[in-house]
Amino acid sequence: MATVTLKGTPFETVGNLPEKGSKAPDFSLTKGDLSEATLADFKGKKIILNIYPSVDTGTCAQSTRTFNAKASELENTVVLCISKDLPFAQARFCGAEGLEDVVMLSQLRDDAFGKNYGVSFTTGPLKGLLSRAVVVIDEEGTVTYTEQVAETVDEPDYEAALKAL
Template identity: 45%
Template sequence: MASITFKGNPVTLLGQEVKVGDTAPDFTVLANDLSPVTLADSKGKVRLISVVPSIDTGVCDAQTRRFNEEAAKLDNVQILTVSVDLPFAQKRWCASAGIDKVQTVSDHRDLSFGEAYGVAIQELRLLARAVFVVDSNDKVTYVEYVSEATDHPNYEAAVEAAKSAQ
């Protein structure tokens, strides 16, 4: 399992670690209108899944803005940002930040995504920062569990992986 810290303190991740080559686990999260969103909803597309602890914090804000900018340059790629923030808070944040190419989804209800991808932080009921790329056939082609949850992910590597995935 990935070794993750949050502000320098070790945390316990729930669920199974996902590795390159795995079939992407399914999940059910909530869209900003409270409708369910699953992995199957974007079947046939490459998915770049950006995971953040809370959309209202500096690094999470920057990460979501960066992937929103990159989305315009990516063909047949759907970008999801997953957090445990309430859907209403995500919707408000997206409106104020001008986020229109990334779909924010909430895992607050039952940590379906967090446990399926091994990013649910037991002590905090937040998600650890991570990035996953899933190809159009539901195979995981890129994984980054950011070792310190308050650090940025490797944006360039994630975007290159999304461009390379089919």
């Protein structure tokens, strides 16, 4: 398990991020139209998983905006923003912000993503939500970069994630 902090107070996640060089675990997450998205749906593309607790917090919203701006400049790359927010809230946020270059996905129906990627909080006030992390996956489905953000209110290292592409 990983230990991260929320404003300096330590909390634990269910596990650790996938190891660099390993195959990315498959997932089934809910899209805005309530259909399912799997890792296989993005086969052949470079993938940035932008994982966070809720788009309704300042840092999560900012990471979505930042990756949206960067995604428009990337070839053969998709940014998946993943949280436990309802797809309706995710769509509302992107609509209000005019964000069109990220794919919002919800862990609405199945908690396997958080467990398989090691990002579900198991203790603290955010228990059950996803911790802030970034995972980069290449076109072959191999993990090339991971970052478990140590302090939940901090933004991820965007440049390091983009460099891993």
